[in-house]
Amino acid sequence: MDVSIIGSGYVGTTVAACLADDGHDVVNVDIDEEIVAAINEGHSPIHEPGLDDLLAEHAGGRLRATTDYAAVRETDVTFLAVGTPSRDDGSIDTGVVEAATQSLGEQLGAKDDDHLVVVKSTVVPGTTDELVIPALEAALGEPVGESVHVAVNPEFLQMGSAVENFRTPQKIVFGVDDGDQWALDRLHELYAGVVEAADPAVVETGLREGEMIKYANNAFLASKVSLINDIGNVCKEFDVDAYEVADAIGLDDRIGERFLRSGLGWGGSCFPKDVAAIIAAAEGAGYEPPMLTAAVEVNDRQPERLLDLLADHTDLDGARVAVLGLSFKPGTDDVRGSRAIPVVEGLRERGATVVAYDPVATGKFREKHPDVDIEFADSAAAALDGADACAVVTDWDEFAALDAEFDSMASPVVVDGRHVVERREGITYEGLTW
Ligand SMILES: NC(=O)C1=CN([C@@H]2O[C@H](COP(=O)(O)OP(=O)(O)OC[C@H]3O[C@@H](n4cnc5c(N)ncnc54)[C@H](O)[C@@H]3O)[C@@H](O)[C@H]2O)C=CC1
Numbered sequence: 001m002d003v004s005i006i007g008s009g010y011v012g013t014t015v016a017a018c019l020a021d022d023g024h025d026v027v028n029v030d031i032d033e034e035i036v037a038a039i040n041e042g043h044s045p046i047h048e049p050g051l052d053d054l055l056a057e058h059a060g061g062r063l064r065a066t067t068d069y070a071a072v073r074e075t076d077v078t079f080l081a082v083g084t085p086s087r088d089d090g091s092i093d094t095g096v097v098e099a100a101t102q103s104l105g106e107q108l109g110a111k112d113d114d115h116l117v118v119v120k121s122t123v124v125p126g127t128t129d130e131l132v133i134p135a136l137e138a139a140l141g142e143p144v145g146e147s148v149h150v151a152v153n154p155e156f157l158q159m160g161s162a163v164e165n166f167r168t169p170q171k172i173v174f175g176v177d178d179g180d181q182w183a184l185d186r187l188h189e190l191y192a193g194v195v196e197a198a199d200p201a202v203v204e205t206g207l208r209e210g211e212m213i214k215y216a217n218n219a220f221l222a223s224k225v226s227l228i229n230d231i232g233n234v235c236k237e238f239d240v241d242a243y244e245v246a247d248a249i250g251l252d253d254r255i256g257e258r259f260l261r262s263g264l265g266w267g268g269s270c271f272p273k274d275v276a277a278i279i280a281a282a283e284g285a286g287y288e289p290p291m292l293t294a295a296v297e298v299n300d301r302q303p304e305r306l307l308d309l310l311a312d313h314t315d316l317d318g319a320r321v322a323v324l325g326l327s328f329k330p331g332t333d334d335v336r337g338s339r340a341i342p343v344v345e346g347l348r349e350r351g352a353t354v355v356a357y358d359p360v361a362t363g364k365f366r367e368k369h370p371d372v373d374i375e376f377a378d379s380a381a382a383a384l385d386g387a388d389a390c391a392v393v394t395d396w397d398e399f400a401a402l403d404a405e406f407d408s409m410a411s412p413v414v415v416d417g418r419h420v421v422e423r424r425e426g427i428t429y430e431g432l433t434w
Pocket residue numbers: 006007008009010011012029030031032035081082083084096099100120121122123155156157158159269270
């Protein structure tokens with residue numbers, strides 16, 4: 001099929017490259033000229049395993065990028081994959097979705113044959129009905145469902161394994177209005193390669209249900225991590241290793257072994273944003289969700305607990321503290337919502353000097369947080385050299401192998417927020433929940 005994708009960030013670029021690899025002709029439309037140029041040159045604008053190779057293979061062939069929305073007229077299907085950031089009150093800012101929908105509608109008004117618009121961005125229930133469809137109808141001058149159809153198809157990929165996750169999902173969700181068979185047929189055609197290769201469950205549902213499934217998925221996973229963190233904090237009080245407890249309870253398949261790693265908590269561009277958005281939407285509708293609010297509270301407290309553990313062993317005022325890891329999780333350079341931010345800010349507030357190391361995220365951290373006064377080291381060894389204490393923030397594999405590097409610290413105090421450091425002897429080691 002001929003596919004256009006509006007927005008070429010983590011989701012838009014991954015989906016574009018994978019659909020091109022499945023044999024579709026894909027065009028990415030983005031307002032950012034640098035992103036467009038990178039894709040056309042066959043380079044990934046983001047750090048994702050496998051994405052560079054796919055772009056190198058398909059750019060200039062089945063995949064291209066442009067800033068010109070007119071490209072959508074040459075396609076059968078358009079995905080909306082633009083950002084839905086948080087406002088200060090936690091609710092989602094749908095401004096970009098609205099702007100992109102208007103630009104899209106203007107082009108589709110000048111197109112003769114039928115077209116499917118697929119909302120891929122994460123939006124709260126009702127957004128497609130109340131914002132996307134009316135904006136399209138205003139631009140088209142006709143009701144949606146005649147020549148232009150609309151569907152919701154949330155994305156469940158994880159950063160750091162985006163390509164693999166898109167290709168081998170456990171489920172695909174198609175949300176359509178009133179069982180719109182024409183839209184469902186187009187979606188099945190689009191995903192035929194994925195379904196054939198990975199045999200995922202295909203959930204056919206309504207627009208609002210499709211939107212809500214995405215939030216329920218993320219809210220459940222974030223709450224699962226907060227619950228194991230809450231239990232882990234209890235474990236720490238009793239000198240119990242929360243990881244041994246998690247390994248055992250995870251054997252019960254009603255609980256499941258994944259997302260039971262306790263420690264500093266969840267960050268990223270999605271869990272914090274999506275949990276806040278669904279809480280704000282629920283509150284706006286008159287329901288205050290106590291479990292979700294508690295999940296956020298537990299998450300907000302974990303960095304403070306790490307700082308308190310450091311302070312138990314080191315006078316932080318004037319201390320030099322090595323922070324290992326800046327990305328919100330291993331395998332990505334993304335620092336959005338990273339637990340490194342409250343840790344670094346907390347250390348600075350307590351009077352410490354911070355020297356940070358991350359294998360790939362230093363550049364992004366510098367760019368996003370230019371005002372945070374820290375030093376950056378080129379290696380974990382350089383960060384640890386002469387440090388009075390160390391905080392492990394991200395579970396990068398290379399931190400597991402650190403050993404003699406701790407011997408060059410002025411005082412070998414290590415507070416591990418991620419259960420990653422293996423060495424115990426000859427250092428003062430504290431785990432957050434073990
Ligand atoms: N990042 C992730 O792992 C996942 C994200 N999502 C959701 O997917 C959506 C997109 O997320 P990301 O890809 O992370 O966002 P992103 O911020 O990485 O990318 C958004 C892109 O849209 C472009 N853009 C902004 N305004 C535009 C306009 N008017 N027209 C065309 N392009 C425009 C930006 O230049 C940027 O390249 C969000 O709703 C997010 O919650 C869903 C699943 C996974």
